[in-house]
Amino acid sequence: MKYHTLDELRTVAEVEPHGARTLSRSERLGRWAELLERNPHWHLSTLHQTEYQTPEIRAAMRSDHSPLTVAFNDPLLRAAGMADDTYGEARRFFDLEDGQLHEIICYCHFGATVPASSAARHIRTLLTPPRVSLLSRLRQLVFG
Template sequence: MKHLALEQLQTVAEIERDRPPLSRNQRIERWAELLELNPGRRLATLPQTEYRLPKERACIRADGSPISMAFADPVLRAAGLEGDSYGEAKRFFQLTDYQLHRALCYCHFGATMSAAAAARYVRKAVDNRRRNPIAWLWDSLAE
């Protein structure tokens, strides 16, 4: 790997400065697009998210999960994604426990899920105008 000073790098690469921050929907859409790049890829699910206490649930992570795919993206990291844990995904993508549980939990998909399925459920979080009463109850009890 070759290391260059910022001044040298500016001559060979276009550096984006003062880029406007990504909105919640743009961050989620970016995540879904990353997942769709390889739709058949098998990704690790997160075990028993519904049974864990909030502090414990926030620390759940798995190598090769949909969240770790988001964390591998330099654009999302530059936008503020700081890790590949459940809690970090909840914070950064501004998702509810119900949304994350439905999109990533072992109980819905088994040990692995396709990247296409993950993208479908991640993308559903963008359209949160119609709030499911069960989702509201779930999130109220999960706190």
């Protein structure tokens, strides 16, 4: 049997760490919320003024002991592909828009720290389909 390095194998096959599996967006978000709910009274660091940063700076933003760090420290989420605990990586990995991640992590909503339970609650709202009003449903039926 011939020995091949991992880099050599990657040229001919898709190589995943042992036990890694693809998680859906809902599974990734659900796992993140679950991790935060395990210690609901933790006060985690926020990121300062994410909405005012350039996309490049915002993508690189991180803070020790943030909700993003909680996610990154989880072996399951790391095996699923979370590369680090930066804003940009969380946006990519959890498939979030800036406004959605801003609601979870930004200083302007919580101050210097956010309770883990609050961050989890915001994440859970992303898993719930938006409610459609009766008027919207009628409009859809009439106008298509």
